[in-house]
Structures are given as structure tokens and as C-alpha cells.
Amino acid sequence: xxxxxxxxxxxxxxxxxxxxxxxxxxxxxxxxxxxxxxxxxxxxxxxxxxxxxxxxxxxxxxxxxxxxxxxxxxxxxxxxxxxxxxxxxxxxxxxxxxxxxxxxxxxxxxxxxxxxxxxxxxxxxxxxxxxxxxxxxxxxxxxxxxxxxxxxxxxxxxxxxxxxxxxxxxxxxxxxxxxxxxxxxxxxxxxxxxxxxxxxxxxxxxxxxxxxxxxxxxxxxxxxxxxxxxxxxxxxxxxxxxxxxxxxxxxxxxxxxxxxxxxxxxxxxxxxxxxxxxxxxxxxxxxxxxxxxxxxxxxxxxxxxxxxxxxxxxxxxxxxxxxxxxxxxxxxxxxxxxxxxxxxxxxxxxxxxxxxxxxxxxxxxxxxxxxxxxxxxxxxxxxxxxxxxxxxxxxxxxxxxxxxxxxxxxxxxxxxxxxxxxxxxxx
Amino acid sequence: xxxxxxxxxxxxxxxxxxxxxxxxxxxxxxxxxxxxxxxxxxxxxxxxxxxxxxxxxxxxxxxxxxxxxxxxxxxxxxxxxxxxxxxxxxxxxxxxxxxxxxxxxxxxxxxxxxxxxxxxxxxxxxxxxxxxxxxxxxxxxxxxxxxxxxxxxxxxxxxxxxxxxxxxxxxxxxxxxxxxxxxxxxxxxxxxxxxxxxxxxxxxxxxxxxxxxxxxxxxxxxxxxxxxxxxxxxxxxxxxxxxxxxxxxxxxxxxxxxxxxxxxxxxxxx
Numbered sequence: 122x123x124x125x126x127x128x129x130x131x132x133x134x135x136x137x138x139x140x141x142x143x144x145x146x147x148x149x150x151x152x153x154x155x156x157x158x159x160x161x162x163x164x165x166x167x168x169x170x171x172x173x174x175x176x177x178x179x180x181x182x183x184x185x186x187x188x189x190x191x192x193x194x195x196x197x198x199x200x201x202x203x204x205x206x207x208x209x210x211x212x213x214x215x216x217x218x219x220x221x222x223x224x225x226x227x228x229x230x231x232x233x234x235x236x237x238x239x240x241x242x243x244x245x246x247x248x249x250x251x252x253x254x255x256x257x258x259x260x261x262x263x264x265x266x267x268x269x270x271x272x273x274x275x276x277x278x279x280x281x282x283x284x285x286x287x288x289x290x291x292x293x294x295x296x297x298x299x300x301x302x303x304x305x306x307x308x309x310x311x312x313x314x315x316x317x318x319x320x321x322x323x324x325x326x327x328x329x330x331x332x333x334x335x336x337x338x339x340x341x342x343x344x345x346x347x348x349x350x351x352x353x354x355x356x357x358x359x360x361x362x363x364x365x366x367x368x369x370x371x372x373x374x375x376x377x378x379x380x381x382x383x384x385x386x387x388x389x390x391x392x393x394x395x396x397x398x399x400x401x402x403x404x405x406x407x408x409x410x411x412x413x414x415x416x417x418x419x420x421x422x423x424x425x426x427x428x429x430x431x432x433x434x435x436x437x438x439x440x441x442x443x444x445x446x447x448x449x450x451x452x453x454x455x456x457x458x459x460x461x462x463x464x465x466x467x468x469x470x471x472x473x474x475x476x477x478x479x480x481x482x483x484x485x486x487x488x489x490x491x492x493x494x495x496x497x498x499x500x501x502x503x504x505x506x507x508x509x510x511x512x513x514x515x516x517x518x519x520x521x522x523x524x525x526x527x528x529x530x531x532x533x534x535x536x537x538x539x540x541x542x543x544x545x546x547x548x
Numbered sequence: 549x550x551x552x553x554x555x556x557x558x559x560x561x562x563x564x565x566x567x568x569x570x571x572x573x574x575x576x577x578x579x580x581x582x583x584x585x586x587x588x589x590x591x592x593x594x595x596x597x598x599x600x601x602x603x604x605x606x607x608x609x610x611x612x613x614x615x616x617x618x619x620x621x622x623x624x625x626x627x628x629x630x631x632x633x634x635x636x637x638x639x640x641x642x643x644x645x646x647x648x649x650x651x652x653x654x655x656x657x658x659x660x661x662x663x664x665x666x667x668x669x670x671x672x673x674x675x676x677x678x679x680x681x682x683x684x685x686x687x688x689x690x691x692x693x694x695x696x697x698x699x700x701x702x703x704x705x706x707x708x709x710x711x712x713x714x715x716x717x718x719x720x721x722x723x724x725x726x727x728x729x730x731x732x733x734x735x736x737x738x739x740x741x742x743x744x745x746x747x748x749x750x751x752x753x754x755x756x757x758x759x760x761x762x763x764x765x766x767x768x769x770x771x772x773x774x775x776x777x778x779x780x781x782x783x784x785x786x787x788x789x790x791x792x793x794x795x796x797x798x799x800x801x802x803x804x805x806x807x808x809x810x811x812x813x814x815x816x817x818x
Contacts, residue, residue, distance in 0.1 A: 128762055132769035150717050157715050164784075165682040166795055168771035171780030175682070178770060216759045219694065219719065220686045375774050390774060466667075470659025483664050 122203060124213065130203040134183040134194050135229055137377075138286070138340065139370045143175040143224035143259045145335030146281040154255025156218055156225070158281060158334075163224050176227035176261060177217055181205050181242055185231030189299035190380045191288065191345050194231045198378065204233070207246045214250065218258050225259030225281070226250070236267035244272055247279035259335075264310040266302065273310050277317055282335035282367070285310050290353050294346035298382055308364075311337060315364045336367035343398060344391040345374040345383055349421040354401055358412040361405065371398045397423040404429055407461055408454045426517045431457040434494055435509040435516075441494045442507055445481075446471055457516075458491030489519060549576035551593040556580035558628050559605035561636055565643055566604035578636035615646055616655035626670035629703040638665060677704040681711050683789055684723060687754035694721040695754055697747070697792055703728060709739055724750075760794045767795035 144162025164173040182204035183194040193200065210228070217223045228246060230239050243262050250256040262280040264273055276283060285307050289295035292304040314337055321332035339360060341353065357369035373395035376386045401423060404410035408430070415429050416422070424432045434441060434457050443452055445467055453464040463486045470476055475498050482488055493512045496505050550573055554560040561578070568575055576593040589595055612621045624639055642662040646655055654660060658667050677700075686694035694716070698705070705725045709732055712721065716734070724731030724744055733742040744750060790796040 125762060125765065128766055129769050132766050136770050136772055150714055153718060155716065155718065159681075159711070161678070163682040164679070166767065166793060167781050167785040168767060169778070169781060170771045170773075170775040171777040171784060172771075172775075173784065174767065174770060177766070213762070217763060219716070220688070220759065220763070221682075221684050221696070222763050224682070375772060392775070466658055470657060473653050473657035473659065476659060480659055480661075480664065483668070484659070485668070 124205075124209050127203040127205055127209070128179065128213065130201050131179045131181075131183060131205065134200075134231075135178045135180045135227075137193060137372065137375065138178060138227070138229060139172070139372045140227070140261070140284060140338050140340060140368065141173050141175055141178070142282075142338075142368060143261075145367055146259060146331075148257050148259075148281065148331070148334065150257045151255045154257050155215070156256055156258035158225070158257065158259045165221070165223055175224045176259060177214055177223045177225070178227040178229075179205070179210070181210065181228060181230035181239070181246070182233050183231045184233050186234070187232055187299065187301045189288075189302065190378060190382050191298055191342055191374070193377045195378070207242065207249060210246055211250055211254065214258075215254060215256065218256070223258075225261070227261040229263035230265070232265060232267075236265045237269050237272060240265045240268035240272040240276070244275045244279065247276065251279045261335075264314065266306045266310055268310065270313055273313055274317060277314055277333045278330065280333060282338060283314055283333055284338045284340070286340040287356075288340070288342050289346050290341050290348045290356050291346065294348070298346065311339070311364050318365070336365060338366060338368040338370065340370040340372055342374050343371050343395050344388075350394075350398060350401070350423045351416040351418075351421040353398060354405075354412040354416055357402065358405065369402065371395050371402070393425050394423070397425060397429060401429045404433075409451055410455075427513075427520060428457070430455070431490065431516055431520075435513055438507045438509050442496045442500075442505055443494065445476055445495050445497055456491055456494045458487035458489070458494070460485075490516065549574050549593050550596040551576060551589050552578045553581060553595060553597045554578070555600050556582045557600060558625055559602060560598070560600040561628060561639070562605040562608045563601045564598045564636070565640060566601070566608050567598045568640075569647075570604075575640070577634075578640065580631075580636070582631075583633060612643070612646070620655065623666060623670045626673045626707075627666040629707075630669045630673050631703055632669065635669065638662070642666060673702045673704060674707070676700055676702050677707040680704060681708055683793065684708070684712070685792060685794060686721060687760070688757065689750070689753050692720065694719060695750060696721070696723045697726050697751065698723060699727045699788075699792065700725065701788070705730070705732060709734075713739060756794060764795050764797070 141164075142162050143158070144160060146158040147160040148158035150157040162175065164175045166174045168174055180194070182202075183200070184202040184204060185192070185194045185196055188196040210226075214223075214226045218225070226246075228243055230243055232239050233242075243265070247260050247262055250260065259282075260280045261282045261284065262276045264276060264283050264285045266285060273283075287295075287304065287307050289298055296303050314333060318333050318336065321329060341356070343353065353371070357366075360366040360369050373390040373392050374384065374388070375390045376384060376388050379386045401412075401415050404415060405412055410433070415433060420436075423429055427435070434455065440452075441456075443456065445453065450464060450468045453459055453467055454461065459467070463481075463484050466484050467476055467481075470480070478488070478497055478499055481491070481497070493507060493516075552564050552568075552573070552575055554564045561580075564578055567573065573596070577590065579589065609621060612624070624642070628635060628639060645651070645660075645662055657663060680698065680700050684696045684698060686696045689695050703725075705723060705728075708723070712723065713734060718736060720734065720736050722731055722733040722742065724742070724747070726747055729743065731742045731744060732739050785796075
């Protein structure tokens with residue numbers, strides 16, 4: 122089997138891993154070496170499904186010994202299997218990198234033999250890239266649950282980011298779907314790496330070696346088992362707080378295996394729900410929202426019609442509308458239609474004078490949403506109230522992903538049909 | 549009233565502003581040479597030419613830094629690189645109010661009527677420069693030099709050099725902006741400006757090789773077929789960039805058109 126065939130099989134096997142970021146690490150090129158890492162991260166291209174491609178994302182091997190129900194590479198699936206040799210993978214990475222196709226390598230693997238053996242191969246690739254080829258690009262290594270701490274530690278020395286996927290948000294469902302796994306086995310490598318990173322951080326010396334400079338990330342599948350959004354957000358909040366995760370990714374379940382434990386194979390991926398979860402995640406990471414503000418026991422699931430920021434604002438009419446001249450920066454951030462950039466612009470601009478409606482428009486504030494939640498010098502006093510039940514339908518209509526197309530009424534055919542429906546109730 | 553012509557450089561533009569103040573010119577429009585070719589000027593404005601003077605540009609730069617700060621000068625430079633028609637008059641309007649001394653707080657107010665448009669334009673120029681870092685595609689020539697052709701919307705090549713110099717410090721590479729007909733060549737030690745009169749000859753030397761083929765196949769393999777979403781793709785990767793991206797060239801699944809459901813899907817955050 123040549124490299125070309127292997128690349129095809131192993132890229133195909135890796136595509137359900139959604140993590141794509143190359144950010145968070147600022148690595149300077151080694152002397153005589155190739156490549157550096159840019160802390161903002163760089164997207165190199167976007168695939169046909171609209172997801173960005175910044176790393177060469179492949180598996181080292183897809184010959185897995187586990188049999189997880191949701192996974193395309195499970196033992197019982199009849200798919201072509203392939204395994205890269207470390208040299209093939211290194212050559213491929215360097216060639217792609219020199220042509221500026223990629224930002225670095227994202228290396229994952231199915232478990233071949235034992236977790237230790239697999240992890241050893243992954244570390245070997247990263248080590249050789251860093252030491253022999255003096256490669257300074259981004260390396261994302263998967264930690265294999267069950268691998269020995271010594272190997273994980275080595276991985277941390279060579280990689281920029283490491284990840285272990287929790288996959289199923291609740292432990293019980295995970296053990297049901299993936300008999301060889303449980304949450305404990307997944308959290309152990311995460312915690313180990315998070316602790317080592319903290320130790321390295323304590324050393325303030327300029328010469329201290331880097332340990333996972335871009336931290337850790339994880340991913341969970343949405344819609345394969347019956348968790349609520351509240352459970353998912355609670356879990357991801359825990360990851361951000363305790364394991365100091367940089368990112369938690371959500372992946373709408375794409376049915377790949379016919380399995381009686383999973384939704385039927387014809388299920389559409391829950392894309393809107395996934396989108397809303399990411400919006401909620403953004404609110405937690407950039408807008409100072411707490412997870413229990415976005416959702417609570419009364420509202421355990423995100424509103425699919427409205428983005429979580431609007432939904433929150435509508436649940437809190439007592440806080441709106443706000444005066445953009447005097448409101449706190451934190452409160453500006455919470456206005457639907459005002460993003461981080463606009464909030465900063467408003468906060469710095471209002472020191473010099475009043476901010477009026479046309480200035481807001483030029484700043485890029487989405488006024489069709491924001492107008493209900495703010496007032497400015499030109500707003501008449503009678504409009505300085507928020508009635509959620511009145512504006513909710515208008516906001517829902519704005520956020521429809523595709524507006525119903527306006528149709529010319531037909532005097533004879535369609536109308537007749539509709540009147541029929543109207544006159545005759547469902548009997 | 550005058551139409552002032554100059555050599556389309558930022559220094560040239562600053563010299564124009566300098567001369568406007570020195571000679572108390574009554575200016576109606578400022579027109580760079582690149583857009584003046586073959587287009588008759590405004591018939592009600594008198595043509596006037598200002599030669600670039602490094603000395604006056606330097607003095608004006610110092611004045612801007614003193615009045616407003618280094619970052620404002622950089623914002624003006626970035627906005628200038630947008631090459632939008634009329635950008636000169638917008639920058640001039642800002643400078644005029646800056647030096648009028650009427651409003652002491654004007655200099656650093658990003659939301660003033662003069663600054664806000666410049667601020668937004670500078671933002672899009674910088675955004676394109678950042679995106680373009682990932683969209684440069686090198687091809688290997690016979691002598692081992694990596695060559696890339698780009699056609700950005702804005703004049704951002706100079707913003708990108710530092711990044712590639714740090715990243716490929718030991719390689720020889722060249723990036724050529726074929727829209728503005730100049731490029732940068734890095735020989736392993738230092739970067740220099742190059743002009744390539746016969747671009748076809750160079751691109752003919754770099755036919756797609758096996759690595760490019762592997763990359764195209766990888767690109768096709770990494771997309772999840774159930775989630776194909778052309779609208780999102782076009783939003784993230786505008787069609788105007790496709791010309792120089794091997795993975796978007798015909799002859800692969802990459803041009804796969806979607807089925808019915810995909811048009812409705814919202815974006816993936818990444």
C-alpha cells in the first residue's frame with residue numbers, strides 16, 4: 122500500500138475529529154530549523170463542508186482493538202485498514218509544511234496493541250520532528266487513555282496541544298456505547314497533563330522548557346445519547362475551570378454505524394443544536410457568561426429558534442434596555458447584536474462624546490437585534506421599555522436560517538386549496 | 549481647485565499632504581498614478597503634480613506620531629493600503645482636523661466621523677493580511693526555490709514578509725503579487741523586492757507535482773460528505789482566492805455540489 126492510499130484512508134478516518142485550531146502557542150523557529158507557531162493560529166483552507174483546515178489531521182493507524190458504537194474505526198466495522206510508518210508521516214508533514222499547505226500536524230490514532238505501544242509511536246513521530254528535523258510548527262497529539270504517565274509527559278514536551286476526547290457526555294452512556302472506556306480512564310490523562318502544565322507554569326524562568334504551550338482540548342458528540350444541553354454545558358464548564366481546557370468542541374452526531382444502541386442511520390446530524398452549543402460556548406469564553414446563566418433547571422435545553430444571548434436577554438427584561446453612554450462594559454457585551462469589537466469601540470469612543478445611532482451602525486453593531494435592548498440620546502422616553510413577548514417573534518423571524526420565500530397568491534388554485542384547509546378542520 | 553497626482557506610494561501621499569499645507573493648496577481630489585492611467589481627470593479641477601519627497605513624508609509622519617501616536621500612523625498606513633478610490637481624501641480629512649487643533653481630544657477618538665471609516669477599512673486590510681498568511685501556496689521550482697503567486701484585494705504583501713521570514717528562515721522563497729506586479733524574494737538571509745516581467749515562464753516551471761496531488765486528495769478526504777455546505781465554504785473562503793489554491797482547482801470532489809439540505813445549515817465554529 123503506498124502513501125497515497127494510506128493518506129486517503131487515514132484522513133477519512135480522522136475527519137470526525139472536529140478540533141482544528143492551531144492557536145495558543147508561540148514557538149519561535151529553532152536555529153537552522155523549519156517553522157514556527159503563530160499564537161493567533163492560522164487557517165489554511167476550508168473544506169467542502171465549511172470547516173477550516175489548518176493542520177494535517179490524520180490517524181497514525183485505524184486498526185483499532187476497541188469496539189465503540191459511535192466510532193467509524195471500531196473493530197467490528199468492515200473498513201479498509203492502514204498504518205503509517207513514522208517516516209512516511211514525517212516526510213508528508215514536512216513537505217506539506219514547506220509549501221505552506223498546513224500549520225502543522227494533528228496526530229491521532231486508533232489503539233493498536235496496547236495503549237502504551239500506540240502512545241509510544243505517536244511520541245516517536247513528534248520527537249523526531251522536533252529533534253531530528255528541528256520542526257517548529259504546531260503539533261497536536263492525542264493522548265491515548267490508558268497510556269503510562271511517562272509517555273504522556275514526553276508527549277507534553279514535544280507537542281503544542283494535547284487532547285483526549287470525552288465523546289459521550291455522561292459516564293453511563295459512555296460505558297454502554299463504548300464498553301472498553303469510562304470517564305475515569307479519560308479524565309486521568311487529562312488531569313495528569315493539566316497538573317504537569319501547572320508545575321511548568323510555576324517556573325517563571327525564560328529558559329524553562331515549554332510544556333503543552335497551547336494546553337488541552339476535548340470533544341463531545343451531541344445527539345448520540347440523550348443528554349440535555351445543560352448537562353453538556355455543565356460538563357464543559359467543569360473542563361474550563363478544573364482541567365484548564367483551552368477548548369471544548371461539540372460534534373453533531375453523524376450516523377455512521379447501524380447500531381441498535383444509537384439513533385437510526387437515517388438521522389440528520391443535529392446541526393442547529395451544535396451551532397447553538399458553540400454560541401453558548403462563545404458566551405462562556407468571551408462574553409463573561411456563566412453556564413448557569415445560559416441554561417437552568419427550568420430551561421435545560423437551548424432554544425433552537427433564538428441564539429442563547431438573545432434568549433438570555435429576553436428572560437431578563439428587568440436589565441434592559443441599557444444606556445450605551447453609561448452602561449458597564451460587561452453589560453454592553455451582554456447586549457444581543459453587540460460583539461466584543463463593537464463593545465470595545467463603544468467603551469473607548471464614549472469617553473469623547475455621545476454615541477448616536479448612525480455611529481453604532483457604522484461600527485458594525487447589528488442594530489436590527491440591538492435596537493430593542495439599548496437606548497441612546499435620540500430614543501424617546503416612551504420606547505425605553507422592553508416587552509419580551511412583543512419582540513420575541515420579530516427576533517425569531519430574523520434568525521430563521523432561511524426565510525420563507527414570498528409567494529404570489531394565486532386567485533384560483535392555491536387559495537382554493539387553502540380555504541379548503543381553513544374551512545375544514547382536521548377531522 | 550486642484551486634482552493632485554502623485555506616485556501611488558504612502559510616502560508620496562504624505563508628501564502631497566505636506567505640500568497642501570506648505571503651499572496652501574485648495575484641493576478637490578487626490579489621485580494616485582495607478583488609477584489615473586487613461587482616465588480623463590475631472591474637467592472642473594486643475595491637474596497638479598506633487599513629486600514624492602522622503603524628507604516631507606518623514607516630517608509629516610513625525611508630526612502625526614507626536615499629535616496622535618504611533619498606532620494611529622499605522623492605522624492610517626493600513627487604511628491607505630486598501631487602495632480604495634477616495635481613501636486619500638478620507639485620510640486627509642482626518643489629518644486636517646487633527647492638525648486644526650480645535651478639538652484636543654479628537655486625535656485618539658476611534659468613533660469620530662473621520663476616524664471610524666478609516667478604522668474599519670484598516671481592520672479589513674489587516675484581516676486580509678492575516679488570512680492571506682494561510683492562503684499562500686508555494687510550488688517548488690527546479691532549483692529548490694519555493695514560489696507562490698497571490699492576488700490579494702489589498703496591497704498587503706509587505707505585511708506578510710515578517711511572518712514568512714520567521715517561518716521559512718532557511719529556505720529560499722518568493723511571493724509574487726501578480727495584481728500589483730511586484731514580489732518579494734528571500735534568499736535564505738534577506739528579503740528583496742523583485743519584478744518578474746514574464747510570469748508565465750516561472751509558473752510553467754512549477755507544474756503540480758505529487759505532493760500537490762496528495763494535498764488535493766487529502767483535502768477531498770477530510771470533508772464530511774453528510775455536511776457539505778457550499779454557502780459556508782464561500783463565506784469562509786471567498787471565491788476570489790480559489791484561483792491560486794491547488795485544492796480548489798477542478799478535478800476532485802472539492803467541487804462537489806450539495807444536495808438539498810446543506811443550504812440551510814448554519815456555520816461550524818472553529
